[in-house]
Amino acid sequence: MLFHMENIEIAKIFHEIADLLEIKGENPFRVRSYKNAAHIIEELPENLKSIVEKDESQLENIKGIGKSIHEKIVEIVKTGKCKLHGELLKELPPGLLELLALSGIGPKKVQLLYKELGIQSISDLEKAAKTHKIHMLSGMGEKTEEKILKAIENLKASKGRFKLSLAMTYVTPLLEYLKNIDGVIKVSEAGSLRRRKETIGDIDILVTCKKGAPIMDKFTAYPEVKEVLAKGDTKSTVILRCGLQADVRALEKKSYGAALQYFTGSKAHNIAIRDRAKKMGLKINEYGVFDETTDKWVAGEDEEGVYKAVGLKWIPPELRENAGEIEAALHNKLPDLIDITDIKGDLHIHTRESDGANTIG
Numbered sequence: 001m002l003f004h005m006e007n008i009e010i011a012k013i014f015h016e017i018a019d020l021l022e023i024k025g026e027n028p029f030r031v032r033s034y035k036n037a038a039h040i041i042e043e044l045p046e047n048l049k050s051i052v053e054k055d056e057s058q059l060e061n062i063k064g065i066g067k068s069i070h071e072k073i074v075e076i077v078k079t080g081k082c083k084l085h086g087e088l089l090k091e092l093p094p095g096l097l098e099l100l101a102l103s104g105i106g107p108k109k110v111q112l113l114y115k116e117l118g119i120q121s122i123s124d125l126e127k128a129a130k131t132h133k134i135h136m137l138s139g140m141g142e143k144t145e146e147k148i149l150k151a152i153e154n155l156k157a158s159k160g161r162f163k164l165s166l167a168m169t170y171v172t173p174l175l176e177y178l179k180n181i182d183g184v185i186k187v188s189e190a191g192s193l194r195r196r197k198e199t200i201g202d203i204d205i206l207v208t209c210k211k212g213a214p215i216m217d218k219f220t221a222y223p224e225v226k227e228v229l230a231k232g233d234t235k236s237t238v239i240l241r242c243g244l245q246a247d248v249r250a251l252e253k254k255s256y257g258a259a260l261q262y263f264t265g266s267k268a269h270n271i272a273i274r275d276r277a278k279k280m281g282l283k284i285n286e287y288g289v290f291d292e293t294t295d296k297w298v299a300g301e302d303e304e305g306v307y308k309a310v311g312l313k314w315i316p317p318e319l320r321e322n323a324g325e326i327e328a329a330l331h332n333k334l335p336d337l338i339d340i341t342d343i344k345g346d347l348h349i350h351t352r353e354s355d356g357a358n359t360i361g
Contacts, residue, residue: 183212191203216248
């Protein structure tokens with residue numbers, strides 16, 4: 001059995017090994033080999049699991065991946081963990097890695113803080129900074145303490161959130177998995193993910209499917225699910241192995257567009273849309289647009305119909321923040337968003353003939 005691990009997860013293990021070795025004061029060349037391996041793995045176009053599955057000897061053809069790294073990649077793919085990584089985590093307090101998430105804090109500073117002040121966690125560091133113990137260390141001053149406290153504050157504010165680029169590496173295969181379930185008609189992400197915010201707190205997914213489709217059984221059995229928090233006929237919630245929470249809602253075809261609009265827009269955008277609807281004698285919820293007096297269904301099968309019902313052109317998800325987009329839609333002045341076809345640039349690559357990882361072919 002091979003564990004389904006994304007390259008970015010394997011690279012993270014090697015990054016952590018490099019950081020822990022550097023904190024220990026190990027040979028810089030050894031540290032660099034693990035850092036280089038992590039960067040190479042992050043940029044690989046092919047999934048390492050696929051390579052090991054087909055022929056693990058192909059790892060030897062990846063420039064920068066030596067025998068030791070090769071063996072550890074196979075170990076991680078086959079067992080889901082790395083022995084050296086586990087040994088280092090037992091030898092050093094695991095909280096030291098959390099310190100590296102702080103802006104301006106690298107392995108050498110962590111080593112100094114740990115050895116000189118016994119700091120093992122962010123809470124230890126915060127106490128030391130507030131009691132002015134840090135500026136007594138070599139190379140650190142009062143401004144360093146101020147920067148550390150600010151970095152801790154910023155980290156707490158973003159705790160539990162994933163950068164969009166990282167979140168997409170987990171969302172894309174999940175969406176493909178759901179689309180391939182028998183009976184599924186439509187699948188779409190919603191929430192801040194669909195609005196393409198810089199950071200994502202959780203994943204909202206909406207689906208429509210034929211009656212009897214095993215959507216919830218298949219979703220909760222997805223290989224990347226770590227824990228099932230709730231499972232129902234129309235909604236289920238799980239925690240993925242990466243730490244992201246994912247919700248799937250199954251909807252009737254008639255209300256799919258209304259739900260997509262409802263669960264995509266920011267709170268402020270949705271309130272503004274509902275207020276506009278109310279002035280027009282309508283009410284909007286995740287089930288559709290209804291006449292407020294007769295409760296007759298007006299629209300909701302698609303988003304365009306929802307916006308049209310309140311006299312607006314369809315508003316792209318990325319603009320739904322109540323930052324002037326409703327007025328722009330009303331006056332036909334919505335901006336054209338940048339599309340992939342608008343991006344132009346030169347293609348520059350390195351091959352194995354120099355310092356790249358692949359051949360020209």
